[in-house]
Amino acid sequence: MSVLDSKIPDGPISQKWTQYKADAKLVNPSNKRKLDVIIIGTGLAGASAAASLGELGYNVKVFCYQDSPRRAHSIAAQGGINAAKNYQNDGDSVYRLFYDTVKGGDYRAREGNVYRLAEVSNNIIDQCVAQGVPFAREYGGLLDNRSFGGAQVSRTFYAKGQTGQQLLLGAYSALNRQIAKGTVTVYSRRNLLDIVTIDGKARGVIIRNLVTGEIERYFGHAVVIASGGYGNVFYLSTYAMGANASPAWIAHKRGAYFGNPCYVQIHPTCMPVHGEYQSKLTLMSESLRNDGRIWVPKNKKDVERIRRKELSPNDIKEEDRDYYLERRYPAFGNLVPRDVASRAAKERTDAGYGVNDTGLAVYLDFKDVIARIGKEAVAAKYGNLFQMYEKINDENPYETPMMIYPATHYAMGGLWVDYELMTTIPGLFAAGEANFSDHGANRLGASALMQGLADGYFVLPYTLSNYLADEIRTPRMSTDLEEFVKTEQEVKDRVEKFTAIKGTESVDSFHKRLGKIMWDYCGMGRNAEGLKKALALIPELRKEFWKNVRVPGGNDYYNPEIEKAGYVADFLELGELIVRDALHREESCGGHFREEYQTEEGEALRNDNDFAYVAAWEYKGENSIPELHKETLKFEAIELKQRNYK
Amino acid sequence: MNLTLKIWRQKNAKTKGKFESFKLNDISPEASFLEMLDILNQQLIDEGKEPVAFDHDCREGICGTCGLYINGRPHGPERGVTTCQLHMRKFKDGDTIVIEPWRAKAFPIVRDLVVDRSAFDLIMQAGGFVSVNTGNAPDANSSPIPKLDADRAFEAAACIGCGACVAACKNASAMLYVSAKVSHLALLPQGKVEAAERVQKMVAKMDELGFGNCTNTYACEFECPKNISVSNIARMNREFLSAKLFAEKPSPIDMGD
Numbered sequence: 014m015s016v017l018d019s020k021i022p023d024g025p026i027s028q029k030w031t032q033y034k035a036d037a038k039l040v041n042p043s044n045k046r047k048l049d050v051i052i053i054g055t056g057l058a059g060a061s062a063a064a065s066l067g068e069l070g071y072n073v074k075v076f077c078y079q080d081s082p083r084r085a086h087s088i089a090a091q092g093g094i095n096a097a098k099n100y101q102n103d104g105d106s107v108y109r110l111f112y113d114t115v116k117g118g119d120y121r122a123r124e125g126n127v128y129r130l131a132e133v134s135n136n137i138i139d140q141c142v143a144q145g146v147p148f149a150r151e152y153g154g155l156l157d158n159r160s161f162g163g164a165q166v167s168r169t170f171y172a173k174g175q176t177g178q179q180l181l182l183g184a185y186s187a188l189n190r191q192i193a194k195g196t197v198t199v200y201s202r203r204n205l206l207d208i209v210t211i212d213g214k215a216r217g218v219i220i221r222n223l224v225t226g227e228i229e230r231y232f233g234h235a236v237v238i239a240s241g242g243y244g245n246v247f248y249l250s251t252y253a254m255g256a257n258a259s260p261a262w263i264a265h266k267r268g269a270y271f272g273n274p275c276y277v278q279i280h281p282t283c284m285p286v287h288g289e290y291q292s293k294l295t296l297m298s299e300s301l302r303n304d305g306r307i308w309v310p311k312n313k314k315d316v317e318r319i320r321r322k323e324l325s326p327n328d329i330k331e332e333d334r335d336y337y338l339e340r341r342y343p344a345f346g347n348l349v350p351r352d353v354a355s356r357a358a359k360e361r362t363d364a365g366y367g368v369n370d371t372g373l374a375v376y377l378d379f380k381d382v383i384a385r386i387g388k389e390a391v392a393a394k395y396g397n398l399f400q401m402y403e404k405i406n407d408e409n410p411y412e413t414p415m416m417i418y419p420a421t422h423y424a425m426g427g428l429w430v431d432y433e434l435m436t437t438i439p440g441l442f443a444a445g446e447a448n449f450s451d452h453g454a455n456r457l458g459a460s461a462l463m464q465g466l467a468d469g470y471f472v473l474p475y476t477l478s479n480y481l482a483d484e485i486r487t488p489r490m491s492t493d494l495e496e497f498v499k500t501e502q503e504v505k506d507r508v509e510k511f512t513a514i515k516g517t518e519s520v521d522s523f524h525k526r527l528g529k530i531m532w533d534y535c536g537m538g539r540n541a542e543g544l545k546k547a548l549a550l551i552p553e554l555r556k557e558f559w560k561n562v563r564v565p566g567g568n569d570y571y572n573p574e575i576e577k578a579g580y581v582a583d584f585l586e587l588g589e590l591i592v593r594d595a596l597h598r599e600e601s602c603g604g605h606f607r608e609e610y611q612t613e614e615g616e617a618l619r620n621d622n623d624f625a626y627v628a629a630w631e632y633k634g635e636n637s638i639p640e641l642h643k644e645t646l647k648f649e650a651i652e653l654k655q656r657n658y659k
Numbered sequence: 660m661n662l663t664l665k666i667w668r669q670k671n672a673k674t675k676g677k678f679e680s681f682k683l684n685d686i687s688p689e690a691s692f693l694e695m696l697d698i699l700n701q702q703l704i705d706e707g708k709e710p711v712a713f714d715h716d717c718r719e720g721i722c723g724t725c726g727l728y729i730n731g732r733p734h735g736p737e738r739g740v741t742t743c744q745l746h747m748r749k750f751k752d753g754d755t756i757v758i759e760p761w762r763a764k765a766f767p768i769v770r771d772l773v774v775d776r777s778a779f780d781l782i783m784q785a786g787g788f789v790s791v792n793t794g795n796a797p798d799a800n801s802s803p804i805p806k807l808d809a810d811r812a813f814e815a816a817a818c819i820g821c822g823a824c825v826a827a828c829k830n831a832s833a834m835l836y837v838s839a840k841v842s843h844l845a846l847l848p849q850g851k852v853e854a855a856e857r858v859q860k861m862v863a864k865m866d867e868l869g870f871g872n873c874t875n876t877y878a879c880e881f882e883c884p885k886n887i888s889v890s891n892i893a894r895m896n897r898e899f900l901s902a903k904l905f906a907e908k909p910s911p912i913d914m915g916d
């Protein structure tokens with residue numbers, strides 16, 4: 014086991030980033046033109062990085078699997094983006110945002126990174142407004158805010174329930190401006206198949222053109238992975254259908270360490286599962302917890318009658334309702350962090366109080382807020398979410414409480430990166446949800462958009478330049494070099510293998526089976542026995558996949574089954590690493606809840622003596638056990654405490 | 660419920676396509692339209708056939724990827740929804756459902772129900788942005804924006820770029836799409852500075868890419884899953900005319916800078 018150097022600059026926490034920027038090496042304009050940067054992903058992280066780096070003068074190539082960069086999964090983010098503006102004068106500050114994020118992450122994040130994130134959060138809002146992002150405003154014309162979980166201030170900026178869309182369109186417009194100028198080239202409907210390293214440094218990528226099936230080679234002086242999170246390893250999730258872990262997993266197999274894979278966020282307010290054919294679980298934004306109250310009936314009798322549809326939730330009297338979050342956490346109430354709210358829902362449904370026919374749902378009720386401020390005012394705040402709910406469930410949430418249940422939503426884990434967002438492969442960077450960096454064991458609501466844009470607009474332009482300053486003497490390399498040719502051959506072989514197996518079971522079917530193992534044994538509650546079982550089941554399933562998967566059709570035209578096969582093959586490997594990490598971490602923290610480690614009241618019990626570190630896993634080959642490296646977390650600005658939201 | 664599906668099959672842009680019929684049984688009314696297609700594809704794979712290619716991603720009505728022409732209407736029979744938000748409860752047992760791709764010269768077919776909408780990106784690249792460099796922005800609250808303007812800009816910006824407006828239009832015009840973007844930025848002080856050049860460049864690009872003219876049938880607004888209003892088209896026409904009046908030729912300022 015080696016010691017990982019996170020390269021946090023010296024000095025007091027509030028000066029680290031200023032000092033870093035002052036010391037960072039620069040590249041002069043004429044040299045920038047000679048330097049190529051490859052970016053995988055056009056979400057908030059990738060698009061903002063591509064636009065900003067293009068603007069600086071680098072020659073940027075950016076890739077996405079969708080037909081347009083504007084459709085990256087960031088588009089689906091609903092609730093909002095945090096910043097420490099303190100426009101509400103309610104006591105917010107950079108330090109408080111930093112503190113809330115570290116605490117919300119259950120003290121498993123790196124202080125230096127989080128402070129920087131809080132510091133640049135205000136620049137993000139300025140930047141987006143200047144681009145024309147139409148954030149919600151008050152009647153006086155100034156920006157409005159709402160509250161999110163894990164905070165007692167109102168610091169979330171939003172655009173109805175479409176904040177991600179508006180922010181991404183902002184970044185996409187900045188990208189378009191650079192495309193028009195010729196500094197950025199976008200390649201859409203492209204899938205990353207491999208990363209080419211030369212003399213230990215990332216130097217290019219192998220890409221599949223989804224429309225023609227052709228394999229393409231691209232050179233870059235540096236490569237950025239901004240491909241989003243890996244939550245689809247659970248099959249059902251709030252992610253887009255195409256969201257995948259492959260770029261991060263490929264990087265891992267090429268030598269990048271994978272950080273904290275077991276930290277996955279299960280979001281408390283999603284639509285419940287209703288059928289076998291179900292393909293996704295739609296999120297109902299956390300912002301709804303500003304005004305919605307979560308409850309289940311107090312009495313089992315009522316539960317049963319509701320399940321039999323003899324009673325409607327509106328028939329249950331106030332005194333017969335258990336507002337369990339308000340009961341258990343009076344200080345934060347319905348606005349406890351996500352991990353806490355999800356586990357509390359599981360606790361109630363496990364105890365038999367779930368309200369739909371599967372027993373896996375609780376109510377989110379707007380009765381009181383409608384009575385307080387009126388239907389119209391509620392519609393102005395949440396109209397599109399209510400509409401979305403009604404379209405799926407055919408029920409009107411203005412009249413009947415929503416039914417919700419936790420679902421996989423976000424990956425805190427990801428590629429291990431240092432302060433410069435560089436992975437353990439020199440020249441390979443990771444940004445946005447694809448890296449592990451800022452959210453510890455649990456991400457607070459509205460902080461992913463902040464992190465994606467912080468990484469892309471404000472961090473990478475400095476840290477990548479610092480790296481590229483030493484590359485100005487490296488000429489553009491030919492993609493006919495042996496390393497490119499060899500890597501391309503390897504991926505071609507893999508693609509051909511998929512279609513050659515000609516088994517009997519579809520890719521989706523394997524994906525569903527993996528998802529079920531992950532959810533049952535490595536979901537909201539985990540224990541050693543279940544995890545060990547999963548550790549046996551996943552390799553078996555993987556073997557079966559490679560023997561019996563059926564990938565129909567050819568590989569020289571648009572055939573989405575080929576891409577899916579690649580994604581699922583990688584999930585089948587990543588899933589095992591997630592389980593292994595969950596098994597090794599003998600404590601409960603944030604999204605990682607080990608049933609063996611809880612307080613008497615059922616709260617997560619951390620073990621700071623043995624586990625206050627980042628687990629960074631090194632790939633050791635197909636059938637070998639990965640090696641664990643530890644980055645010890647130092648808490649200098651914040652004192653380590655048991656979280657308390659009571 | 661039991662259904663008959665008539666689906667457009669086409670290998671790529673160069674080959675000719677045709678309809679193919681499928682029988683599908685026991686579909687739950689609670690399933691979404693795309694889940695119904697998933698079930699069909701699973702059935703096809705089990706039979707050793709090639710699944711039907713269709714575009715989709717978020718499956719919650721926001722990414723604009725999905726888009727099917729269902730029984731003669733973009734995104735199907737329900738108003739104000741995308742294909743992925745459409746549920747089978749809107750159909751009846753025994754129905755025949757005809758499913759086609761968007762049909763427009765500017766959107767060539769990639770395969771089956773999948774089309775190439777990159778023309779939309781090209782229009783945006785022609786001027787759909789505010790020229791502001793990263794890190795150059797003043798404080799976000801330094802210029803208040805009347806709530807009404809901000810709300811209107813937001814409504815225009817809610818366009819998801821799915822292309823239903825083009826598919827709905829008998830002329831395959833992109834006016835609703837382009838006008839939504841033009842309006843979004845023209846309504847905000849940040850976008851006003853470049854408004855005149857923007858509208859001219861975007862309209863010129865739209866014309867060049869082979870989209871048709873607008874003849875005011877308003878089918879676009881009717882079929883738009885996000886209820887984008889045709890009043891945006893009127894606003895764009897005003898912007899365009901005044902831009903022409905004040906600068907006979909496109910402004911010499913290079914907006915790419």
Ligand SMILES: Cc1cc2nc3c(=O)[nH]c(=O)nc-3n(C[C@H](O)[C@H](O)[C@H](O)COP(=O)(O)OP(=O)(O)OC[C@H]3O[C@@H](n4cnc5c(N)ncnc54)[C@H](O)[C@@H]3O)c2cc1C
Nearest residue numbers: 054055056057058078087092093205241445446459461462
């Ligand atoms: C429904 C939902 C709502 C959310 N709401 C909020 C919210 O309100 N506030 C908040 O802060 N966060 C929210 N989040 C989380 C947040 O949206 C994401 O974490 C964030 O947008 C991720 O951005 P990203 O740029 O890292 O990646 P993404 O936006 O996921 O982009 C990934 C990019 O990588 C590309 N890519 C992926 N795989 C490949 C491949 N194999 N080959 C080539 N390219 C590839 C994709 O094409 C895409 O361009 C929400 C998430 C969900 C699911």
Ligand code: FES
Nearest residue numbers: 716718723725743
């Ligand atoms: S799949 Fe995203 S809008 Fe339908």
